[in-house]
Amino acid sequence: MQQPTPQPRRKPRTSQPLAAACMTATLIQEFNPGTSPPPVRIANRIFKLSANHLDKQCYPLTETPGIVHLGLIDKSAMNDEIIFIDGRFQIMSADIDVRVCEVGLRDGIQGIDQFFPTDKKKAWIKAEAAAGVPEIEVCSFVPPSVSGQFVDCEEVVADALTHADLTVSTLVPNLRGAERAFATGVQKMNFVLSISESHNQANVRCSREESLERFRQIAELRNSTPENKKVTLGAGLATALGCTIEGQIDPGEIVRIAERLLELGADELAVSDTVGYANPAQVRDVYRLLRRHLGDDVLLSAHFHDTRGLGLANVHAALDEGVRQFDASLAGLGGCPFAPGASGNIVMDDLVFMLEAMGLKTGVNLDALVSVREIVAAGLPNEPLLGAIARAGVPKGFAAANVAA
Ligand code: ZN
Numbered sequence: 001m002q003q004p005t006p007q008p009r010r011k012p013r014t015s016q017p018l019a020a021a022c023m024t025a026t027l028i029q030e031f032n033p034g035t036s037p038p039p040v041r042i043a044n045r046i047f048k049l050s051a052n053h054l055d056k057q058c059y060p061l062t063e064t065p066g067i068v069h070l071g072l073i074d075k076s077a078m079n080d081e082i083i084f085i086d087g088r089f090q091i092m093s094a095d096i097d098v099r100v101c102e103v104g105l106r107d108g109i110q111g112i113d114q115f116f117p118t119d120k121k122k123a124w125i126k127a128e129a130a131a132g133v134p135e136i137e138v139c140s141f142v143p144p145s146v147s148g149q150f151v152d153c154e155e156v157v158a159d160a161l162t163h164a165d166l167t168v169s170t171l172v173p174n175l176r177g178a179e180r181a182f183a184t185g186v187q188k189m190n191f192v193l194s195i196s197e198s199h200n201q202a203n204v205r206c207s208r209e210e211s212l213e214r215f216r217q218i219a220e221l222r223n224s225t226p227e228n229k230k231v232t233l234g235a236g237l238a239t240a241l242g243c244t245i246e247g248q249i250d251p252g253e254i255v256r257i258a259e260r261l262l263e264l265g266a267d268e269l270a271v272s273d274t275v276g277y278a279n280p281a282q283v284r285d286v287y288r289l290l291r292r293h294l295g296d297d298v299l300l301s302a303h304f305h306d307t308r309g310l311g312l313a314n315v316h317a318a319l320d321e322g323v324r325q326f327d328a329s330l331a332g333l334g335g336c337p338f339a340p341g342a343s344g345n346i347v348m349d350d351l352v353f354m355l356e357a358m359g360l361k362t363g364v365n366l367d368a369l370v371s372v373r374e375i376v377a378a379g380l381p382n383e384p385l386l387g388a389i390a391r392a393g394v395p396k397g398f399a400a401a402n403v404a405a
Helices: 102-107 120-131 153-160 175-184 197-203 208-222 251-265 281-295 311-318 348-357 366-371 373-379 388-392
Strands: 015-016 025-027 039-042 045-049 058-060 067-073 079-095 099-102 135-140 167-171 186-195 232-238 268-273 301-305 324-327
Touching: 099 348, 102 120, 102 135, 120 135, 120 153, 120 366, 120 373, 135 153, 153 167, 153 175, 167 175, 167 348, 175 208, 186 208, 197 208, 197 232, 208 251, 232 251, 232 301, 251 268, 251 281, 268 281, 268 348, 281 301, 281 311, 281 388, 301 311, 311 348, 324 348, 348 366, 348 388
Parallel strands: 099 135, 099 324, 135 167, 167 186, 186 232, 232 268, 268 301, 301 324
Antiparallel strands: 015 079, 025 039, 039 045, 045 079, 058 067, 067 079
């Protein structure tokens, strides 16, 4: 098949005084070009860079957890100037290899009629943050007329923001939703667009072009003030790996839409198997294709559903392709009301077990995570809770990756 011509992405650069830019960041060790990036210290916490392609001296310039701006030292300047890379790179806390993001409070409950009580949402977030989950998508800023599940967004976000080490993200469907989300001080916003035109029409009742225009408006608002610029903007490529209406998806369309979203201002892209059609070989192909066309400095994450039992196999394939950020839902809650049969995100507890068993540190305490299921069960007594680890327990002799053997 003829693929679109690769276009290296070039980002504009601007100059800023060095002193102002680097106040809170310290490089822990010298950075030899060609080697892995060194850890950096921000506000007395040590982080390491997750991208291994960087071969320049870099300083993080903001403190947004998870994502930072990096400054590129211009060695030709006289130490009083720093050249900005106008982009964001993911950094990880030094004790994390893979970042897991809880989406149960949004994707997991959006299709459930029964209202999940506000106090139980807060308790879920608090307990999962305490278990070490670094990022939680806590709600969707849809109008109450669209979903009664998210009428308490402002209250839930305000409470979630009290947990110090947690990145609080929300879904925003349009400019109005984004305005509400910016007003809460949320740290990250996710926008979803389907690669399948038919699914986009069914899911958000507009064309992909109209969705791109909505995203452009949101990105414009994000860039409009220094405070808004701190907010990370994620874009989900829904149905990228298959669609219940259109079936197989043209990989060229994934690249085309991904490039548009990046041009408009997306900081990261979540390749989403919305309806659970993907297999590991396909996952490999799609990430390789995107890497080839988008370059190495684009943060690609994964949002997989386990509808046909291949969720964790697909995670493993994505890991092999360098993906280090995964969405999952505690107890496998989730689905899509416009994707029949698409029940269940991959199970967060099983994902954490697999990663830790493979020696990849998540920063999550598995026992504490599994116990959070009790809060979910209490809030949604009629929903089936999935998960193999909760059912079978960990193997004898299991040791988490961050526990010395
Ligand atoms: Zn999903």
